[in-house]
Amino acid sequence: MTDPTERRLLTPEEYLQAQNSPEFAELKSRFRRFAFPMTFAFLAWYLLYVLLSTYAPDFMSTEVFGNVNLGILLGLGQFVTTFVITHLYVAHANKRTDPISDEMRERLEAHAYAPDGGTDSHETTGGATRA
């Protein structure tokens, strides 16, 4: 099933080394700088919509055209922003985070973060077993 080289587990030290590497710091920061503010933004926009619907029904009942009022338009706006944020996230991941994580994964597989630089003689401890 899995070939022998892949079965050689990474040691805890390798993970620590990888975590402390500058490229990982960059990966983490790129991921968080997008995900955290965006999460804050869409949650705030959603809660604003819920609060307006609840506590400002007259405002939300403002008719825009025919029987279509502001509340229904803003509700449909929630759908639009959800689709747009989905698209932005995928574009961000493809362009900004995937290249780093792909490269790091290859280096980890080659044991490039091992203290001895990844020579095959290195003994694995098995400390990095799966949960």
Added chain:
Amino acid sequence: MPDLIAADSTIGNPTINIAIFGAFVLVTLAITFKASRNNKSAADYYAAGRNISGTQNGLAIAGDYLSAASFLGIAGAIAVFGYDGFLYSIGFLVAWLVALLLVAELMRNTARFTMADVLAFRMRQRPVRMAAAISTLAVSLFYLLAQMAGAGGLVTLLLGVTGEAAQAVVVTIVGALMIFYVLVGGMRGTTYVQIIKATLLIIGALVMTIWVLGKYGFNLSALLGGAQDMAVEGRDVTKPGAQYGATETSKLDFVSLGLALVLGTAGLPHVLMRFYTVPTAKDARKSVVWAIWLIGIFYLFSLVIGYGAGALVGPETILAAPGAVNAAAPLLAFELGGTVLLGIIAGVAFATILAVVAGLTITASASFAHDVYASVIKKGQVTGNGEVKVARITAIVIGAISIGLGILALQAGLNIAFLVALAFAIAASANLPTIIYTLFWKKFTTQGALWSIYGGLISCLLLILFSPVVSGGPINAATGKSTSLIQDVDFSWFPLNNPGLVSIPLSFFLGWLGSKLSKEKPDELKNAELEVRALTGIGAEKAVAH
């Protein structure tokens, strides 16, 4: 038409309804049998060998997520209450962004089979696994209860089965089928059932949407006007407040519901488990993108279907039908396309329930076998096959419990979207805070995880127990019965129907406090491993080669 329905408690032709449902069952059984040939290992049984493609998984997620609550409950809520019903669909959709941005890929990279794999990763294994398994079972059972209640209502409406004993027989058949899918097909069979169901459901909803819009010249304003003309006296269905605007308490309830919906999805164990069926994190991302599009489009359809049912059938007819609000979509199908369209929609609704309960059952049984049996009871000294055997037995037990609950739920008559909202509140309170802390806060400790999971779960359950849902609800003037589960007693002191507003912040607070007060030092090495694996995908479980 309304007279016809009033004269006879069923609509359409039960034979056609049963025939279409039977055809769905036969096709899916055949596929399940075929899928079962590849089920060899635990990864096959729990995670479909991680061989499901991103697109397939997106459809399966939609199939897992668009439950009877979405189809019947939301359409019904919009038909009767208009705007306030719309909020359900918005919350259910926006919630997927939490899953996409913060949870899906990181969980795919670090878990094997269950939510607890990630939550217990850098903690003391056994207590955290136990807690995560208990909350998984609690959420799944609440969700199952909602689905079974939906099955019961649908049966009454569509098959012309009215006696309590006969209804119990039908619920038992649904439950037995679900157990069969799970036992024989495992996750792979369940996935195929969900894919077929999602396809049918979305096509069915599309047909009804176009049909309704066509009747109103593709003019949304005309449709809203039509719904308003038929609305219950004194109610404006295009404006907020019809259901929740009455008092300050009901307004708070609306906010509480909104919070539970948006934070619940990413903590639903059966949704999380779907991420483990794809080969890589990129496929997990792709599947969430597909799911968001499919689910979003479906909810736009349900807006039209809901207002269409309000305009063409009318809320009074809907509320008088067996199944009440949940009958809106089937009644609209009958109004539009007669017995044949009703038969198709009824078949799709049954398929919906079957696919969702199968997904819930496999999740709950996996959590018990993998987390409680293999890790806590046997301390890891068990083979994959032994674990899967326990999972299969658990699936039968859970199936039996949900059949029992379903039979009880027949008498309750609560809106199923509302019951599902309670499951979301538990998921958002017990699971989501711990997931977020585990993935993003390195000082989170075992004690923090336990306080957050148990605190969220227990506060949620207690608040529901002492809410108007269980006792002391207002008396409905028409039927003379209370809206609560228990009649004629009142021990409620918590005013809100949905506990999310209190229990979700409380759980986040307890997670923080428990970690701060804990003497335990966070495991730095495990934390490094979790973080590196989550973001790079190294060491992630691979697909099974066949």
